[in-house]
Amino acid sequence: MSLGMPRNHGCRVSDAWTVDGMRTVIIENELLRVVVLVDKGTDIVEFRYKPRDLDYLLFMPAGIRNPNKGIMSTPTSGPFLDFYSGGWNDILPNGGPQSMYKGAEFGQHGEISLIPWECAIVEDELDCVAVKFWVRPVRTPFFVEKTMRMRAGRAVLEIEEQVTNEAGETMHLMWGQHVAFGRPFLDEGVVVDAPARRLLVGAAQPGYEPRVLAPDSAHDWPKGVSPDGQSVDANVIPPFGSLKAQEMAYLAEFTDGWYAIRNEKRNLGFGLRFDHSVYKYVWYWQQHGNVAQGFPWWGKLHTVALEPWTSYPTTGLAEAVANGTAVTLTPGQKIATSLRAVAFEGTSPVTCITHSGEVEH
Numbered sequence: 001m002s003l004g005m006p007r008n009h010g011c012r013v014s015d016a017w018t019v020d021g022m023r024t025v026i027i028e029n030e031l032l033r034v035v036v037l038v039d040k041g042t043d044i045v046e047f048r049y050k051p052r053d054l055d056y057l058l059f060m061p062a063g064i065r066n067p068n069k070g071i072m073s074t075p076t077s078g079p080f081l082d083f084y085s086g087g088w089n090d091i092l093p094n095g096g097p098q099s100m101y102k103g104a105e106f107g108q109h110g111e112i113s114l115i116p117w118e119c120a121i122v123e124d125e126l127d128c129v130a131v132k133f134w135v136r137p138v139r140t141p142f143f144v145e146k147t148m149r150m151r152a153g154r155a156v157l158e159i160e161e162q163v164t165n166e167a168g169e170t171m172h173l174m175w176g177q178h179v180a181f182g183r184p185f186l187d188e189g190v191v192v193d194a195p196a197r198r199l200l201v202g203a204a205q206p207g208y209e210p211r212v213l214a215p216d217s218a219h220d221w222p223k224g225v226s227p228d229g230q231s232v233d234a235n236v237i238p239p240f241g242s243l244k245a246q247e248m249a250y251l252a253e254f255t256d257g258w259y260a261i262r263n264e265k266r267n268l269g270f271g272l273r274f275d276h277s278v279y280k281y282v283w284y285w286q287q288h289g290n291v292a293q294g295f296p297w298w299g300k301l302h303t304v305a306l307e308p309w310t311s312y313p314t315t316g317l318a319e320a321v322a323n324g325t326a327v328t329l330t331p332g333q334k335i336a337t338s339l340r341a342v343a344f345e346g347t348s349p350v351t352c353i354t355h356s357g358e359v360e361h
Contacts, residue, residue, distance in 0.1 A: 011152050013121055013129035019045075020066040025119060025131055027148060031155040032343060034148070040067060041113035042133050042146065044088035049155060049268065049343035056270045056343065058086030058182030058303045062296075067114050080108040081296045086180050086303070089113045092163065093140055093173035095309060099316030101172065104139040106317065109178070111137045112144055127152040141167035155343040156357035162336035165329035172326040174317050176283065176309035177339065179272065181261060183302055188265040189239040192306065193350040194282065196221040197253035199234055202313060205248075207294075212247040212286060221251060237286070237304050244289040250312050251282040259306055260350035260359070271353040272308070273340035279308030280325075308339075 010029065015038070017024040022039035028050075035046035045064060048055040067083040091113050094106035112135055123130035130149040136142070146161040165171045181190075197220065204215040213224045213232060222235035234249070251259075257276030262269035285305040292301050311325035320326035327335060340357035348361040 007126065010126040011129040011150055013124055013131060013150075015119060015121060015131070019064055021069060022064075022066050023116070023119070027129060027131060027150050027157070029129075029150050029152055029154070031153070032150065032157065034150070034157055036131075036133075036148065037064070038119045038133065039116040040064075040083070041115065042090055042117050043085070043113070045085060047088065047157070047270075047341065047343070052266075052268060054185060054266075054268060056181055056185045057088060058180040058305075060084060060086045061300045068116070080110070080113060083114065084296065086182060088180070089178040090144075090146070090161075091174070091176040091178050092137075092144065093142065093171075093175070094317040095174040095176050095311060095320070096314040096316040099318045101317050101321070106139070111139055113178075122147065123149070136166075140173075141165065141171065142173070154357065157341040158357070159339040159341070160336070161338070162334050163329070164334045165331060168331050170328060170330050172317065172321050172328055174309065174311040174320050174326055175278075175335075176307050176311075177272075177274070177279070178305065178307045180285070180303050180305040180307075181270070183240060185263055185266070185268070185270075186237065186302060186304060187240045188263055189242075190237045190261050190263050190304065191349075192222070192235040192237070192259060192261050192304075194221070194235070194251055194259040194306075195254055195256045196251035196282070197255065198251070199224055199284075200250040200252055200312070202248035202250070208246060208248070210245045210291070212243075212245045212288070213249060224249075234284075238288070240302055241289055244291040245286070246288065246291055247284065247286040248314060249284040249286075251284055252280070252312075254280070254282075256352065257308075258350075258353035260344075260353060261304070261306060262347065262350070264347045267345055267347050269344050269346065269350070269359075271340075271342045271344060271350060271357075271359055272306070273342075273353045273355060273357060274308045275337045275339075278335065278337045279310055281309045281312045283307040283309050283312065283314060
């Protein structure tokens, strides 16, 4: 914010903050407050709807920790989960566990989600504010640019983002928006609306049980089948404490690019508009009732994540290249996209979230 024209009303933006030594940007208007960790992958660690003082996002018990002060030899190679605080993470070029690609080794969800970005306030007016962020990763020849914008009178965060391949050779990537929701928003249970046709359930994994759905199965969304063969409404998340189970599944074959997650008892919801020609899958991660034991959850995790991704499954870039879902960029080629994240009130099923972020019932 300009020192010559400070204000405490309307749209506001400030880059004069730090959290655990990390540069932090706060973007807000009369309805919404968004907190962004510039020095940690531009993580959105708060998405707060002011009229209800409710932050929709997961916030881990360990809180926010700076990876550049931690145990890693380099931010790129270290474990994502050591410093996972929840929220909304921008992930590229590897989704999932450790993976090798063209001689570069990536840790989980490497590499842009753990490294510092650059930023500049590019618009600072009463009716609109905007911040531009950009980064060149350590191990891959990509240039990532992102602009976040907020307008007066709207509980909508606008995001425009693009990735450029600056190499002299063709490159592959996975790109995801890792949006995880937490308590208290999830306490009474929520319902997911999404124009997907299919639900693909991940394979069985050692130590990853009990499951909500039968592993390695496929269904017509929003229906599913439990491990014991019972029909399941896969779009219904029960209240906290009523279920102890976990799940990794994927929504696919979208007819339009959006989803909504609604708490009917609180009369509140969160919606995300995305480009389904870019993000063809939504990863559907569930951890119910603090069931996950051991590192890094320690029996203290209750979350549902709905993550638009270019690729699947969550097994790393090498697998996405092998199965043909990785994005391919030739030298100099760019891929651009936009997102609209919106907080809204209402209990009716959502039928659409428009390109401008309007919620239709």
